[in-house]
């Protein structure tokens with residue numbers, strides 16, 4: 001199997017992204033209240049908290065869907081400021097969504113090739129007249145996309161329409177598509193939603209493999225076993241505020257976290 005070649009960063013452990021006093025208000029509702037934390041290069045960081053705690057809003061502030069009401073998101077040493085979503089993708093942040101968003105009538109391979117477009121440098125005339133550079137980029141994109149499909153474990157379904165893939169493979173395909181943009185930071189929003197225990201275990205292996213391949217991963221996930229089993233550190237939000245941060249074992253034993261989140265039975269937060 002061809003693994004997508006990634007240079008392992010030499011500065012593993014240094015900050016890749018910093019949320020600095022990020023506040024996000026929607027009318028009278030404060031979804032994020034002066035939230036500060038960092039994501040370190042080469043780590044798997046878990047972002048957890050009860051429903052409505054502000055996790056997805058964090059993702060949205062990091063990926064340019066929302067501009068924070070105040071505060072800064074610093075990525076790779078520079079503030080995201082007023083960058084648009086596609087510019088942020090080019091800077092190196094990719095995400096998947098809680099609800100799968102694939103091009104259902106396109107093949108699995110085509111869905112991933114679309115992701116590589118964020119990296120293409122051919123001009124519009126170059127693409128229209130199929131310049132040799134454009135053809136080379138297209139060939140590279142297809143090869144890399146195939147390698148990514150194999151990397152996430154759906155290489156055998158490359159030519160099938162996305163909508164015909166089993167649910168678990170669609171989730172893996174979404175991850176391949178996000179990786180196709182060659183991100184430094186991959187944000188996964190509840191990637192295990194709807195998975196059975198075997199699929200969850202396989203997903204944990206994939207997340208570790210992604211990290212071992214040189215990516216940094218931010219993971220929103222409600223499944224505590226998965227979060228505790230795969231992350232290096234965890235940040236906990238409640239009502240838009242950060243209430244705890246630390247290694248999984250520390251978070252598990254933190255009374256504020258137990259009160260806010262772990263004390264809630266699984267089916268109460270579904």
Ligand SMILES: Nc1ncnc2c1ncn2[C@@H]1O[C@H](COP(=O)(O)OP(=O)(O)OP(=O)(O)O)[C@@H](O)[C@H]1O
Pocket residue numbers: 026029030031049050051052053054055056057058
């Ligand atoms: N565009 C918006 N307009 C108004 N309110 C919003 C908007 N987006 C989020 N909110 C509110 O902000 C709060 C935080 O929502 P968010 O989706 O970030 O929480 P979450 O932790 O991701 O929750 P869940 O686990 O349910 O996905 C919620 O009260 C939500 O209703």
